[in-house]
Amino acid sequence: MLVVSLDAIEDQYFALSYAWGDAKARKPITINGHERMVTVNLEAFLHEWRNGAVREDRPEIYDTYFWIDAICINQEDKSERASQVNLMSKIYPSARAAMCWLGQGSRSCEYGLEAIVRLGDHVQSFLDEDNPTDYLTKEAWPEEFYLEDDSAAGTYQNVAWNGMQNLFAVEYWVRAWIQQEFALAKTVIFKYGRAVALLSHMRYVWKWWKGFEHQVRPEFISHSLWRKLAKTPFRHLLGMEDHLQRLEFLKLTSRDHTVMETTDLAFFTLYTALRVVQATDPRDMLYSLLGVMKLGIQANYELTVEDVYYQFATT
Numbered sequence: 001m002l003v004v005s006l007d008a009i010e011d012q013y014f015a016l017s018y019a020w021g022d023a024k025a026r027k028p029i030t031i032n033g034h035e036r037m038v039t040v041n042l043e044a045f046l047h048e049w050r051n052g053a054v055r056e057d058r059p060e061i062y063d064t065y066f067w068i069d070a071i072c073i074n075q076e077d078k079s080e081r082a083s084q085v086n087l088m089s090k091i092y093p094s095a096r097a098a099m100c101w102l103g104q105g106s107r108s109c110e111y112g113l114e115a116i117v118r119l120g121d122h123v124q125s126f127l128d129e130d131n132p133t134d135y136l137t138k139e140a141w142p143e144e145f146y147l148e149d150d151s152a153a154g155t156y157q158n159v160a161w162n163g164m165q166n167l168f169a170v171e172y173w174v175r176a177w178i179q180q181e182f183a184l185a186k187t188v189i190f191k192y193g194r195a196v197a198l199l200s201h202m203r204y205v206w207k208w209w210k211g212f213e214h215q216v217r218p219e220f221i222s223h224s225l226w227r228k229l230a231k232t233p234f235r236h237l238l239g240m241e242d243h244l245q246r247l248e249f250l251k252l253t254s255r256d257h258t259v260m261e262t263t264d265l266a267f268f269t270l271y272t273a274l275r276v277v278q279a280t281d282p283r284d285m286l287y288s289l290l291g292v293m294k295l296g297i298q299a300n301y302e303l304t305v306e307d308v309y310y311q312f313a314t315t
Contacts, residue, residue, distance in 0.1 A: 001031050002065070006087075006094050013065035014189075015095040017181045018045060019103075019171040020070070020280075031071065038070055045101040048193065066099070067091060078301035085299035088180060089291035098185035102172050102192040108154070109170065112163025113195040118142060119160075120201030123208045135211030138220045146221045156228055167192060176279040176288040183292045270295075283308045 020039050027043040028035050038046075069075075073084045084091075092098055103109065122142050126134075134140055144160045154162030170192075172178070182188055188199035212218075217226040270293065279285050286308060287299045296315030297308070 001071070006090055009065065010094045011096045011186075013067055013095055014097055014099040015092050015181070015185065016045070016066050016068045016101060017098050017175075017178060018042060018101040019175055021171065023280075036071070041101070041103065042068070042070055044104055045191075048104060048191075064096060067095065082299040082301050085287050086290065089184065092181055092184035092291065093186065095185060097187035097189050098181050100172070100178070100181075100188060100190045102167065102190060103170050104193040106166060106193075108159075108163045109167040110163075110193040110195045111159060112165070112167035113190060113192045113197050115144065115160040115163055116167075116205055117195075117197045117201050119145065119208070120197070120204040123204040124200075135208060136215055136218045138218070140208070141218075141220070146225065148222060148225060156225060158225065161225075161229070174276075174278045176277040176284050179277065180289055180291040286312055 018041060021041040023039060025040045026037040027040055029038055029043055029046060030036070069084070074080045102113070119142060123140075126140060138146075145158070148157035149159060150157055152159050152162055155165055156162050182199065190197045190199070190202070217223065270289070274285055277285070277288075279288065281301075282305045283299075283301065283303070286295060286297065289295065290297075290299060295312055297312050300308070303311070
């Protein structure tokens with residue numbers, strides 16, 4: 001563990017984004033010769049990062065430092081927590097990338113992330129965004145996404161869709177903090193087990209999906225698979241791309257203002273943000289947006305939940 005200035009280490013570290021999970025379930029790690037207890041999910045990431053076989057495939061992303069909230073912030077010190085939250089608008093943009101740890105332990109989820117990479121690369125190389133009809137052609141669909149296998153266990157008779165469904169059901173996706181982490185970071189890298197993908201892969205998949213949403217079923221896709229895709233439980237993630245674009249726009253337009261712009265876009269974005277995510281601490285529903293939206297408040301964990309929301313409403 002090193003103590004450094006953000007200015008001195010810009011682009012030389014990853015900012016870890018992850019779900020804490022059960023805060024009471026802890027495992028020991030050793031930092032600079034001292035034992036420290038961390039959440040089970042964080043310990044799993046650190047173990048996988050150090051020992052993962054993917055290191056051999058992507059060695060360039062392993063030789064770097066990490067900023068990790070549970071280690072770099074004294075969580076028992078409310079003042080320190082607040083000061084670090086107020087620095088998020090610098091911590092994530094200064095990082096080489098946001099490393100998003102989705103978890104481990106499910107081969108289906110791992111396959112789902114691998115499938116997203118393959119589909120994202122395919123979409124990027126093939127589809128014409130100005131010609132939506134392309135989304136309904138057989139060439140636009142890799143075989144693994146429309147062939148069915150009766151032995152596949154899950155909602156779909158398709159391993160790729162089952163994997164994606166399971167991946168998007170993990171706790172990570174409802175974290176309030178992921179909104180500004182995605183919007184602020186130069187690059188976003190997702191990792192589940194040993195599988196690695198980029199936010200660009202996700203965005204191409206979301207665009208691809210939206211391209212055939214509400215369209216007539218193509219002949220090469222079975223009725224049963226098409227019906228299930230229309231009812232998929234992770235449809236809410238289709239709005240993530242639009243939401244990210246709004247956050248990124250507000251991040252740019254709010255830099256010269258002391259409070260949030262009183263525009264329909266700003267209030268709609270705030271409403272969407274509060275509706276689609278969760279936070280263990282209700283104050284973080286607002287604090288998790290301070291890096292991209294000027295809400296007229298500063299993080300302060302000495303204030304009660306009621307005081308924080310009153311302060312926001314009356315600013």
